[in-house]
Amino acid sequence: MSESARLASRKSAAVARGVATRGIYATRAENAELWDAEGRRFLDFAAGIAVNNTGHRHPRVMAAAAEQAQAFTHTCFHVAPYEGYIALAERLNAATPGDFDKKTMLVTTGAEAVENAIKMARAFTGRSGVIAFSGAFHGRTLLGMALTGKVAPYKKGFGAMPPEIVHAPFPNAFHGVTEADALGHLERLFASSVDPERVAAIIIEPVQGEGGFNIAPFSFLRALREICDQHGIVLIADEVQAGMARTGRMFGFDHSGVAPDLVTMAKGLAGGFPLSAVTGRAEIVDAPNPGGVGGTYAGNPLAVAAAHAVLDVIEDEQLCLRAAEIGEVIRARLTQIAARQGMECIGEVRGLGAMNALELVTDRTTNGPDAALTAAVVAEAEARGLILLSCGTRYNVIRLLPPLTIPMDQLNEALDIIEASIEAAVMARAA
Numbered sequence: 001m002s003e004s005a006r007l008a009s010r011k012s013a014a015v016a017r018g019v020a021t022r023g024i025y026a027t028r029a030e031n032a033e034l035w036d037a038e039g040r041r042f043l044d045f046a047a048g049i050a051v052n053n054t055g056h057r058h059p060r061v062m063a064a065a066a067e068q069a070q071a072f073t074h075t076c077f078h079v080a081p082y083e084g085y086i087a088l089a090e091r092l093n094a095a096t097p098g099d100f101d102k103k104t105m106l107v108t109t110g111a112e113a114v115e116n117a118i119k120m121a122r123a124f125t126g127r128s129g130v131i132a133f134s135g136a137f138h139g140r141t142l143l144g145m146a147l148t149g150k151v152a153p154y155k156k157g158f159g160a161m162p163p164e165i166v167h168a169p170f171p172n173a174f175h176g177v178t179e180a181d182a183l184g185h186l187e188r189l190f191a192s193s194v195d196p197e198r199v200a201a202i203i204i205e206p207v208q209g210e211g212g213f214n215i216a217p218f219s220f221l222r223a224l225r226e227i228c229d230q231h232g233i234v235l236i237a238d239e240v241q242a243g244m245a246r247t248g249r250m251f252g253f254d255h256s257g258v259a260p261d262l263v264t265m266a267k268g269l270a271g272g273f274p275l276s277a278v279t280g281r282a283e284i285v286d287a288p289n290p291g292g293v294g295g296t297y298a299g300n301p302l303a304v305a306a307a308h309a310v311l312d313v314i315e316d317e318q319l320c321l322r323a324a325e326i327g328e329v330i331r332a333r334l335t336q337i338a339a340r341q342g343m344e345c346i347g348e349v350r351g352l353g354a355m356n357a358l359e360l361v362t363d364r365t366t367n368g369p370d371a372a373l374t375a376a377v378v379a380e381a382e383a384r385g386l387i388l389l390s391c392g393t394r395y396n397v398i399r400l401l402p403p404l405t406i407p408m409d410q411l412n413e414a415l416d417i418i419e420a421s422i423e424a425a426v427m428a429r430a431a
Helices: 003-014 059-069 083-095 110-125 142-147 179-192 218-231 301-316 319-339 371-383 408-430
Strands: 026-030 033-036 041-044 102-107 129-133 165-168 199-204 234-238 262-265 276-281 346-352 355-360 389-391 397-400
Touching: 041 408, 059 301, 083 102, 083 276, 083 301, 102 110, 110 142, 110 199, 110 234, 110 262, 110 276, 142 165, 165 179, 179 218, 199 218, 218 234, 301 319, 319 346, 319 355, 319 408, 355 371, 371 389, 371 397, 371 408
Parallel strands: 129 165, 129 199, 199 234, 234 262
Antiparallel strands: 026 033, 033 041, 102 276, 262 276, 346 355, 355 397, 389 397
8 A cells, every 4th residue: 555545544534524635645845846655746736725925945934934933933922922923014014005004913814814804894884794706715714604605615514604794796707797797786786685884894806716716807896996985895805815926916906906995815925834914904903902803823923934034035036027927828828728629628718927727618609617627637637747726616617826936947847737638638538
């Protein structure tokens, strides 16, 4: 029995069934490469689900965490605060969109950041309603999964959701939902179902993650800003996956030219260490009473030190520009593949910066989802040494999330594998 098989057996016996896993048992990783328990080398186009934007074990990130470990690893910021947390808050206040006074709180996970942003919005407005969007993903906590616009696996079997959470259509031209359709639905929602004066917040991902890497039109984000201003609603940007240079700008909302009131971030913030944040208008962030937000591990010192190094790397290595360059290469190659005869299974290539995807369909007339082919391509790529992730409410989107530090030869190697994997999956189906 292989070492991976032994680990799989132990995992099955000891780990909760609901914790879904792949069959790649990691032993070490470096930048865009990962090795498993059998010594097999993989190119990593998952990056820990957009966590390792600066690559696995970036030397500056590792050095910062090691240096902090020599001082202290935990005091709890509520008990004995430390400068690193304060300095990171100052940097995030300056980095997020918007020319207004801001404040920041640090927590640990993306779901925590989302939950605290909603708490701030409710405390500030005195309202309780929240509008999210179809296809959204905002976490697996009770409120997080209520906000999430995808039933399986995130909501299935978990009973009633918290009240006063309403979902509106996310604009998706590929599937026939125009921006005008989405805005019209919001208008009808306010007229028929939800009093806008009871809505505390609208929360949106500038590029949906689990929903299928659907890009919110920049004009749609600007329209949401106007709607929120009109009705006194807090606009929350969930930048957990799109933030930290992934889209070619520091935050996805930067492309729209308008600023949200609150920004949630996590994943790429600390280069593999668990850290998240809520940053936004000072008066909104300050709305909860002292002790109303926070947590024992919130703003862990090692993760905070790592985040400072990540911000330095993003600036010094110009990772926003690098993300844009990577994205252009990926989309050009995928578009070439999609244009080839026999590749009609690729319904759409889309992306922003280095957040890219291809949607696989049964045919380009109906754009019917081809989840089986998607799974086959992901499996074929893994067999050839490339880690890919699928996503989408119809399970037919392959998302590409290389580290922004990936060498160009490895990027091209991975794209070669993607092309070969699609060809093999299509041929296997035809056989």
